[in-house]
Amino acid sequence: MKFLDLAKVYLRSGAGGNGAVSFRREKYIEFGGPDGGDGGRGGDVVVEAVDGLNTLIDFRYQQHFFAKNGQGGQGRQRTGKDGDDIVLRVPVGTEILDEDQETVLADMTELGQRVVLAKGGNGGFGNLHFKSATNQAPRRANPGQPGVERTVWLRLKLIADVGLLGLPNAGKSTFLAATSNARPKIADYPFTTLVPNLGVVAVDGEEFVVADIPGLIEGAHEGRGIGDRFLGHVERSGALLHLVDGTSGDVVADWQTIVNELEQYGGGLADKPRVLVLNKIDALEAEELEERRAALAEAAGTDVIAMSGVSGEGVTEVLRALRALLKREAAAAEPDPTEGAPWSPL
Structure with missing residues (x-):
């Protein structure tokens, strides 16, 4: 296995799903009211220190890591599915640096340590969330928050006695x-x-x-x-x-x-x-x-x-x-x- 101790990666967390505008429509129910569900939250980009690795060579062949977006809300008060996280597995001893290669964002010195590098966007509220005594039939919903894009550097410092x-x-x-x-x-x-x-x-x-x-x-x-x-x-x-x-x-x-x-x-x-x-x-x-x-x-x-x-x-x-x-x-x-x-x- 080839040795690599410095790698540049591009990250993007998932965007939140949009809230839904929906109204209950059932037979014999004249005023069903709003039932739009909230959007699901976007997936995070997570880095984890794992055992059995002593090189960053995997990041030479894959530099882009995108988490999944959250799904939009639906009628009948159904909340959208959350987006799946994406996990970067790195050797113990890896430093996570900002794009300037100087600011240390995280230092992965312990086995199993996990750090969120890019947090997914929250899902938007459906119109059910905006129902009130004075607004029985709201026709608006929030869009989901966008994901976070960033570039980071991975720098491996071997841990030895x-x-x-x-x-x-x-x-x-x-x-x-x-x-x-x-x-x-x-x-x-x-x-x-x-x-x-x-x-x-x-x-x-x-x-x-x-x-x-x-x-x-x-x-x-x-x-x-x-x-x-x-x-x-x-x-x-x-x-x-x-x-x-x-x-x-x-x-x-x-x-x-x-x-x-x-x-x-x-x-x-x-x-x-x-x-x-x-x-x-x-x-x-x-x-x-x-x-x-x-x-x-x-x-x-x-x-x-x-x-x-x-x-x-x-x-x-x-x-x-x-x-x-x-x-x-x-x-x-x-x-x-x-x-x-x-x-x-x-």
Whole structure:
């Protein structure tokens, strides 16, 4: 299945049915009075977050979604049938944006969440509704309200526990393939990964989800190389795994490039807890490895784990560090059970 994380769709809710003008006509009933029914209401356009989807590819082939109109009222006080709703089924993590691509209308972060994007028009009143003591035979009815037309954007932000970051060819896909059942494309050239990949990683009997996004370049936060869309996929992650290519000519500059992009992008990405890893150590001599590791640790002000996704050296240590980080974040997010509790004497 092809991956698509941005789609434009056109919506129109159903119009309400017209009210009816009708009078009761039966034998032996001389003054039957009005009996026109109300029109049915138009259908809504609804978006729902469902399980089993991780792409918006369906919206590439269908962009127009129109709900049904309500039926008109009829005589004998019969109300018209309501129009059927139309439901857009999207993956969990989809943002609904207005036509300006900036205003967030809804954020579908929970399974089963439903949001009405375009409400159907109300049905018109039949002439029975206008009967009064001074107007026993009204001959007017209301038309149904029109439906709502709008254009929205769907933007998918994958939900994962850990987001992989790094420059192109830093070894992110190799790490994901070595630690999960995911099979991303791997090759010895930059920009091998063109779409995000998800993988379930296990260590010491516990599992968490890792998102591998295409490599970032300088200016990614401004959309260069559509990097702003890629960064959106790790925006919801609980922690970040920053891979630095150990064979690069300047590992500190490579690290700084990614950090700058996180800070410029905003959204709290720069404040997320991170594990910093020097990758591809199988291609380095011991002395060269220690020199680059020390330089990177000094610049980042944090510990640096040495790893090789190809040989497997240090991979388990990285996974355990991520697991510990996720546990700490989960514990910190839990509310204090004693907070707000009623006072009681000891």
